[in-house]
Amino acid sequence: MTTCDQIYDVIVVGAGHAGCEAALAAARMGCRTMLLTINLDAIALMSCNPSIGGLAKGHLVKEIDALGGEMAKNIDATGIQFRILNTKKGPAVRASRAQADKQLYRLRMKRVLEQQENLDLKQGEVTSLCLDAAEVRGVVLRSGISYLSKTVVVTTGTFMRGLIHIGLNNYPGGRAGDQPSVGLSDQLRDLGFQVGRLKTGTPARLDARSIDFTKLETQFGDHPPRPFSFSTERITMPQLPCYIAYTNPRSHDIIRSGLDRSPLYSGIIEGVGPRYCPSIEDKVVRFPDKDRHQTFIEPEGLDTIEVYPSGMSTSLPIDVQIAFYRSIEGLERVEIMRPAYAIEYDYVDPIQLHNSLETKIIHNLFHAGQINGTSGYEEAAGQGLIAGINAARRVKGLEPLVLTRSQAYIGVMIDDLVTLGTKEPYRIFTSRAEYRLLLREDNADLRLRELGYQIGLVSVQDYFQFEKKRLGITAELGRISTTRLQHTDEQVVVLARHGLLDIQKGTTLEQLLKRPEVSYADLAELDCVSRETSEVIREQVEIQIKYKGYIDRQMEQVEQSKKLESTRIPQDLDYTSVKSLTTEVREKLSKNRPDTLGQASRIPGVTPAAISILSIALKSSSWQGTDLQ
C-alpha cells in the first residue's frame, strides 16, 4: 500500500452537494483540503430533480449564501426559471425556487472547485478510514493508495452499498451509471455506528420531442427573476417555462396492474422511503380516492431534450413505466430516455453526531448529507457547509460553529437530526421551525452574514455591501419613527385617495405603516424621502414594522428557552446515577446523549418533569458517583 506523504488538514469524501460546500469552506478557511469523488465528471450532479429551493429549502440556500457557501451563486449562474412561492402568504413562508440547467450547474461548480486555492480534486473510491484508536487519520482508496489528514468529512450520498431497483431487477450502483461505494459502511458498522438502510427514487427522463406541450398547462417563472444570492445582482440566463400534466384513472389502473412486479410492494426493498416524496405507486395505493395526481414537466437544461416529470418517481418495471407515462394526456407518444428507478443505500443514524456534525464515536470524523439520513440537495449543502467549517475549525483549534434553532433553518435541521435521529429520509419544512417568523429568507443575511464574515467565508466586499444595507435599514427605521405627517395639501389628497382621512396630523410614518392597509409604497407617495429608499431596505422596513408584535413575541420565547439551550450536559454523564429518572427516559437519554438540556427536552418521551430532574441533577455538582449507598 502506498501512502502519500502530504498530510491534509481536511479530506472530503464525496463531491455531491454536501461535499462541494464542505471542501470549499475548508479550503477558503485556509486548510489544505482534498476532495475525493468516485467520478470527477459527476461533481455537484443533480441526480434527481433539476431544481433548487422550495419551501424551507430556499431558506436553507439563502442561509448557506449568507454564511459564504456556494450553492446560491451556482444556481443564480445556471438557473433557467426562478419563482418565489407563497407570494400571497406572509414573508416568513415565502421561498425561492429555481430550475437549473443540470449540466451547467455541475460544470460551474467543478470550475469553482478547480480554481479554489488549497483544494486538490481527485478521483477514487474510499474503501475505509485510517484510524488511530478512536481518532481518524486519513482514508484508504480502492486503488491501494492512502491519504493522511487531520480530519475527514464523509458525504457519501446514496453511494454506500447503493442498490438500484427497476422492477424486480436490481444491481449495485451509487446512481444510474455510477459504481457504488463498498466497504466503508461495513467499517463504520464495525466501529459501532448504527448503519441503516434508506430508499429514494427518481422518475424517468422523457424525450421532450415526443410530448404534445399544447395539451399541457404552461407555468412561467417570475419576471424579472429574483436571484438567491445576496451577492448576485441579476439573473442573466435565458428563462424557460415548466408544464403541468395530470395522471388519470387509467394511469392508476396501469400502476395497480404492475404492483405484483414492484420491488416496493413485493418486499424486495427493505429501506424506508420518504413520506413527503412518495413514488407514484405509493400515491396510488395510499390515496385510492384521488383520481388524478399532478406532475410538473421540468426542463433538464437549455440545450437538451430531456425533461423531468416531477412527482412521478417509480420503481415499477420498464414496460409498466412506459404504459403509465403514456396514459398521461399530452404524453401519449412519450419516449423514455432514462428509466425511473429506486435506490437503496446505507446511512448512519445522525443521533451519533454532535451538533457540530462530528461523530461521537470517532474523533475528527464528520458526516454530512444523505449519510445522515437527509434527502435534498439543499439539506445536504447546509450540512456540508457546517461540517467543512467545523473540520477547518478543529484543525485551527477553534470551538465548533453551532447554529441555534432560533438562528437558522440549518440549526433546526442539524438539531433535529442529532437530537432525534431519523428512521426515514429527513426533509426540512417550515413547520419544523418553532421560530418560523424569525427565520425568513429575506433576513438570512441579517441573521448570518456577520457570522460568515467572522468565520472567514464572506469576502470583504460582500460584507461591506451587507453593512451598508444593515445601516440603511436602521437609519430608515429611525427616520420613519420620527417623521410626522404634516397634512400638506399633497398629503391630504393621497390620504383621501386611500381612505385614510381619519389619520391625524402628526402621525409618524411608522404608525401609518403599522396599519394593515398601508404599504411602504403608499409611504413613498406621502413622503419624498421614502421614494428614494432602495428596494431591499423598503422590504426589510416594511416586514419589521408590520410583524413587529409577532416578531417580538417570538424573540421573547427565544429568550425564555435560552437557559435550557445553554445548559450543557456532560457527555460522560451516567444517566443511571440520576435515580429519579424513569427507566424509559434514562434509556432514551443514554441512547441520544444530548449535548444540552434544550436538546434533551425535544426528545419524544422525555417529559418536562424529567427535564427538571436533570436540571437539578446537573446543578448539584455531586451527581457523579455520589450514590448514597
Add this chain to the structure above:
Amino acid sequence: MYIRDTIAAVSTPPGNGGIGIIRVSGDQAAVVGNTVFTSVSDGGFVSHRFSFGTIRDAATGEKVDEAMAVLMRSPRSYTREDVLELHCHGGWLVVERVLALVLACGVRLADPGEFTRRAFLNGRIDLVQAEAVMDIIASKSEAALQLAQRQREGALSKRIDEVRGCLLKALALVEAYIDFPDDDIGSTDVASITASVESAQSMLSDLLVTFEEGRIIRDGISVLIVGKPNAGKSSLLNRLLNENRAIVTHIPGTTRDIIEETITFEGLAIRFLDTAGIRHTDDLVEQEGINRALEKVPLADLILAVFDGSRRFSQEDQMLMDALAGRKIIAVVNKSDLPQRFSLSDETRFLAVVPITALSGDGVDLLKLTICRQFHHSSATDSREFISLSRARHRDALVSAEGFLHQFSVGLVDRNLELLALDLRGALDSVGAVTGQTATDEVLDLIFSSFCIGK
C-alpha cells in the same frame, strides 16, 4: 440531593388505630428494611411479597414490635422508586417509635404530598392525575371524591387529548397549505379548518363552564348568613348544624365575630358563615363584626338573607339589601310561627324565598335542599360522562387556549396563514400544559397521512 434522598412518613392517620403503616421511598428503602426489620423466615426481601417478622432497635437490639413488611422494587411501586412499607400495630407510641428507628437510618421525614410528587416527577402519573390523588386524599365530600377518582383515571386527560386532536388536525391543514404550495392538495379548505377549531372551542367552553361546578364540588359551597340583629341567624346556624354551635340570646348583637362550620348534605360540602347582625351601631366591637360580615359578601357562593317574619321590612333590612346588590341570595323568612307582618317588595331579587322557624327547625331541611339545588346538578354529576375542571391552573391554561383560538377566528378573514398557525400552536401549548404534553412531530405525521404530498 433533594431529588435523590430517601423519605419516610407514617401513612396511616394520626392517633391510635388497628394498624399503623410507615412508608419509605427511595434508594435506601431496602437498606432501611434490612436494618430495622428481621424476617422470621430466612433470606431478604422478595419484591412485592409480605414477610412477617420483628422490628428491632438496631442500636440496642430491643424488640419494638411484631410487624409485616413489604418491599416494592423500582419501578413497580407508587413512586417508581424502591418503596418499603412496615405494617405494625396501630398504637400511636409504637408507630412513632418505628418511624424514629427508620429516620435514624439516615432518611428524611417526607414533606406533605411528597410521595405523590415523586410519582409525578418519575413519570408514573401526569399532572392532572397527581393533582387528583391529592384531591382524593383531601376530599371533603362524596361528590368531590368521585370527581377526583375520575380525574385520576384520566377522564380529564382524555378529554384534553380530544381537544388537542382537533387542534392538531386544524394545524396540519394550515401547515400543509404553507409547506406544499405547489402540491395539488386543493385550495385552502377553510371550512374544515374552522370546523376543527370550532369543535375544539366548544369542548373547551364545555370544560370551562364545569369549572365553577367542579370547584364547588371540590371545595364545597360557602354560604354566608346575614341579616339584621336578632333575625335568628345564629339559631338558624345551630339548626343547620344540629348542634348548639353559636351562642343564642335575645340580646341583639350577640354574634360579633364570624362563626364558620361545615356540614355535608346530599354529598356536597357546605360551609356556613354566621355573621354579626347588620345595623347602625356605636359599639366599636360590634361595628368591626359588621365590617367583617360585609367583607365576606363578595366571596360567598350564596347568601342567606335572614329576615324576621314577625316584623315589617325595616330600614335595617333595606341597608342589608343594599349591601347585597348583585349577589345570589336566598331570602329566609324566620319566625314563621309568629303572626306574619313581613312582606318583600320585590321577590325577583331572590333565588328563592323560604319561610322557616329556626326555633323548632321547621323549614330548615327545605332550606338545605334549596341551597343544594342552586349548585348541585346531581343528574349531570352522577353521569359517568361528567368531566369537570376543578383547578385554577387547568382553568387558566384552557382560558389561555380559548384566547388563542379567539384570536385565530378573528384573524381568519385577513391574517396570513403562518400567523394563524402561531395562534393554533399557542392554543396547543396551552392545552398541553394541563397534561404536560407539547406538540412535536405529530403535525407532520398528520399531514403525510391526510394529503398526497410529493412534487
